[in-house]
Amino acid sequence: MPVISIGNLVKTFGAIRALDGLDLRVEQGEVHGFLGPNGSGKSTTIRILLGLLRRDSGDAQVLGADPWRDAVRLHRRLAYVPGDVNLWPNLTGGEAIDLLGKLRGGLDRQRRDELLHRFDLDPTRRCRTYSKGNRQKVAIVAAFASNVELYVLDEPTSGLDPLMEAVFQDEVRRVKQAGATVLLSSHVLAEVEALCDRVSIIREGRTVESGTLTELRHLTRTAVTVETARPVTGLDALPGVHDVHEVDGRTHLEVEPTHLDALLGQLIRFGVRALTSTPPTLEQLFLRHYGDDPAAAATGASAAAAATGASANAAATGASAAGGSGASAAEVSDADAPADAPRGGVR
């Protein structure tokens, strides 16, 4: 049974349709990335999952219960870090942590102290005097010091420095190890890449993509640069190959992962001397979904069905690129990568 399951969720604020038929499924024990551009409805979804907002229509189940009707009972089993942490200004950080923990049903003293230490947080200061990052830490410590089944984290690391980001990632891994489920909304792609088993991308209140990162990668074109003995011809006729152009005897192109195989078959006939294949970066992946081009989103959707067939093949490409990143990346990065990022993004 999924820990979170949302189907066709709709939420309006007056004339604003914040959620417009959203779907989301988070399985037991996974860290699920929840991504989308600003204002796409992530916080709204999370607030509905917490029973703070009332849904207009659609289904929402958290840990097998209705988040609106069973809010109090559910809240004993989950911990929440709000996107915009505000605390009682005249309480100290330590008091706020204990209060939130106690109201949730108790917290692990020892872990609380350990977390304070690891996050380098002074618990004797008044919440009013904390910086944004430190306020964020108060909420994070209060959440991770609780032993719960589900952690709902709304942009928890916005405002944390890289050191603290690392501590945060350790904590997420620790609770995952302990069997807990994590819903993580984030704009920090490195964090998503490092932590998430699966991600869901939403846009304008609708889910546009959901799956593992590898699966999502297959929906985006791979950039290929090839140097051949003889000039390459006939590429334009190949399906799934785009943007072919030649610079200094090298051919640059983009190919949909499902058509990689056919492309290689064609290239091999011209005497391949060097070949670099760069899987889409996470940024490219998201820029494509976040951007305003509906055609790109449609291609992604149609390719999704086909993607599974070529997955073994493409996964190998991804792996080789990752493994050889030290050598080939140097070659690729100076010319292609910077230019590709915006290209891949807009398309």
Add this chain to the structure above:
Amino acid sequence: MSALTGTTRLARLVLRRDRIRLAIWIIGTPLLGYALAGSVAGIYPDQEARLGYATTSASSLVARAFNGPIHGTDLGAVVVAETYVTLALIVALLSTFAVTRHTRQNEETGRAELLGANVVGRYAPLTAALLVIVAANALAAALLALALVGAGLSLAGSLAAAAAIGGVGVAFTAIAAVTAQLSVTARGANALAAATVGLSFVLRAAGDVLGEQSADGTRVRSAWPSWISPLGWGNQVRAFDGERWWVLALPVALLLAGVALAYALAERRDLGAGLIAPRRGPASGAPRLLSPAGLAWRTQRGTLLGWAVGVAALGLPMGVAADEFNDMIDANPAAAEAINAMGGGDDLINAYLTAMLGLFALTIGAYVVQALLRVRGDEADGVLEAALATAVSRTRWLGTQVLAATLGAIVLLLLAGVTTGLGYGIVTGDPLGQAVELGGAALLRLPALLVIAGVVTAIFGLLPRWSVVLSWTALLVFLLLGQLGAVLELPQAALNVSPYTHVPAVPAVDPAALPLLVLAAVAAALLAVGVAAFRHRDVPS
């Protein structure tokens, strides 16, 4: 870039944000002045009635304490005596809250930082706020002068009286400009400034009580404490009695000094910081803090303590003054009638005590509103969201807040009754008996306060975004109905809107159970509506 760059644009922003508040202030105060002047003219139509009024007011310490010093028998002088304190308090508080809203509150919410990063000089936000608020005071005063002339009063006197009221607003604008620099929170800045208003009231009352009556018996020459109170200055202008225009220089001087001090303080501190360095606190929460009730006590206790001190400090002198009341009544049938209208009953001392307890109940209504509006403040700040995401139900959270406000109201009512009783009992030789009796009588006002709690809760549940405005408006309406309803000769149906109208006038008359039960039932219904609505709505919204 100069320190004042951007002032004009910021002033326009202040105007834009406050256009409705300012309009109500600028038009409302003159209208109120006009209505009051008209009805006072109706009650004291001839020289004879005014002579009686003036001599009684001048000889009565109570009248001096609450209405200020009387200056002669001109109709305008009587109007000033009857309305000055109300209007002055209104503009003092309006000015104070407006200054805080556009200075410290902006810093607290981070809006100032956003603005400060643009092309905005260091002094620009404060200057913009002060410009608009001083201009609002000036405009309101000008319209008030017109209103008074329109009500048939002399031109010079009307100008002086209106300028005196405007001067009070200007003086407290300056004071609030300073308190906004001192406290880190808007709430704290408002509390400091409101405490200054209270202190000014007490100083003025003391100075006027200690003053001398003139030989003809119709004037009071205030003692020195009135002169160190910005609220007292307005009286010293002596509108309608050989106006002393130079006194108006005092608020202007205070404004200049206050602005200079505020600039100097702003120069020495960081954006968002106060002058009092924040202290450290406990590293972990004491067990008694860790519940909704513990949290409510922790967040409310400071406010409650401030109120308790204020109530006790007013109760004792009010009680002591009761004995002296007999003399005043003998001399002035009109005043007796007025007090009777407020309290009812035959025994005038009891009528006086009833009126005082009624005043306390009204004031404590403000405490109830203030205490309950914290829930809305927490919601707007986002704190409520974090709290309700824990295993605490909405009913329990809101119920705890209502309970805390109710307990606070009980404490304050008891304190008001007991201190008034002690004061009166000390004079008459029965402190304990009077304390018990008046303490009990004060508690009978609780159902009215519960209705106020119900009104605020219902508004919070149904129209959360309007909580602050509507709650204070409701209280203000109740206050005006209670204080001025009789003077304005409003119909009973209008007076019935206020819960205070239905409180039995104890000790003037015997307590009756029925109205109290009805009030309690209305309160319960309102609370139920509020809680049910809160349970069914979005948080935050």
